[in-house]
Amino acid sequence: MIWEVYAIRYGTFSRLAQGNFIQAIDDHDVPMPLDYYVWLLRSGNREIVVDTGFGPASAAARKRPLLRTVPDALRAVGVDPAAVQDVIITHLHYDHAGNLDQFPQARFYLQDREMGFATGRNMCFACLRHAFDVEDVVTMVRAVYADRVTFLDGDGEVAPGVTLHRVGGHTDGLQMVRVMTPRGLVVLASDASHFYANMERENPFPIVFDVGAMAAGWRLAKRLAEGDASRVVPGHDPLVRALYPALAGSDGEVVCLHLPPRTQAGPV
Numbered sequence: 659m660i661w662e663v664y665a666i667r668y669g670t671f672s673r674l675a676q677g678n679f680i681q682a683i684d685d686h687d688v689p690m691p692l693d694y695y696v697w698l699l700r701s702g703n704r705e706i707v708v709d710t711g712f713g714p715a716s717a718a719a720r721k722r723p724l725l726r727t728v729p730d731a732l733r734a735v736g737v738d739p740a741a742v743q744d745v746i747i748t749h750l751h752y753d754h755a756g757n758l759d760q761f762p763q764a765r766f767y768l769q770d771r772e773m774g775f776a777t778g779r780n781m782c783f784a785c786l787r788h789a790f791d792v793e794d795v796v797t798m799v800r801a802v803y804a805d806r807v808t809f810l811d812g813d814g815e816v817a818p819g820v821t822l823h824r825v826g827g828h829t830d831g832l833q834m835v836r837v838m839t840p841r842g843l844v845v846l847a848s849d850a851s852h853f854y855a856n857m858e859r860e861n862p863f864p865i866v867f868d869v870g871a872m873a874a875g876w877r878l879a880k881r882l883a884e885g886d887a888s889r890v891v892p893g894h895d896p897l898v899r900a901l902y903p904a905l906a907g908s909d910g911e912v913v914c915l916h917l918p919p920r921t922q923a924g925p926v
Contacts, residue, residue, distance in 0.1 A: 659819040663915040669694035712756035748848035752791040772831025827872030839916035850875040852894040
């Protein structure tokens with residue numbers, strides 16, 4: 659199957675570049691905001707949502723501006739969250755696994771190691787649990803008990819042309835999504851790399867469980883994209899919206915990753 663892939667922005671957060679890298683950088687005081695995305699895969703009548711964002715309560719608690727709710731963002735592109743059958747969760751951080759209750763019919767695809775990470779001894783440390791919302795994790799546990807979760811141990815397939823690949827690094831069970839599109843295989847790196855610059859500079863984002871796994875993940879992402887770095891899409895970079903064609907009528911808030919980018923992303 660050949661898929662269309664859409665990056666849908668639902669929130670943003672202003673910050674300086676120094677907050678986006680572990681190693682010190684010269685341009686540390688340059689503004690380098692985060693965008694928050696969910697992704698939609700569409701092939702004919704089949705639709706798969708990748709990640710579920712965060713909702714108003716988390717937005718208020720963490721002071722992260724919501725541009726619109728994720729359900730509203732999906733409805734704007736013709737998707738009824740209540741009818742979605744398949745949702746891939748790249749990892750269980752609050753900004754990727756909120757709103758789970760808005761997808762009552764969905765089967766969730768999650769790595770074994772991510773569930774173990776989010777419910778195990780590593781959550782005894784505030785620095786590791788900070789980016790998780792316990793209510794999101796509990797909701798996922800309830801979905802397990804309702805037989806609505808498909809667990810993966812490494813690589814797996816959700817549908818023809820859509821495969822999942824555990825990479826770890828940012829969290830222990832982070833997974834990337836590889837999708838066959840009209841321009842070839844596209845890799846949704848999620849938080850394997852927040853920005854193009856994390857990969858290009860080989861300088862990790864500071865929220866990281868295993869730096870070595872994160873670094874290896876940048877190279878894995880490129881291999882999964884058949885060696886073409888332009889087909890690797892980071893998880894939070896505003897450049898994504900600058901590089902890719904906008905979906906008609908979306909005011910630039912939804913871009914088409916299945917179409918070629920306008921230019922290559924250069925170092926930030």
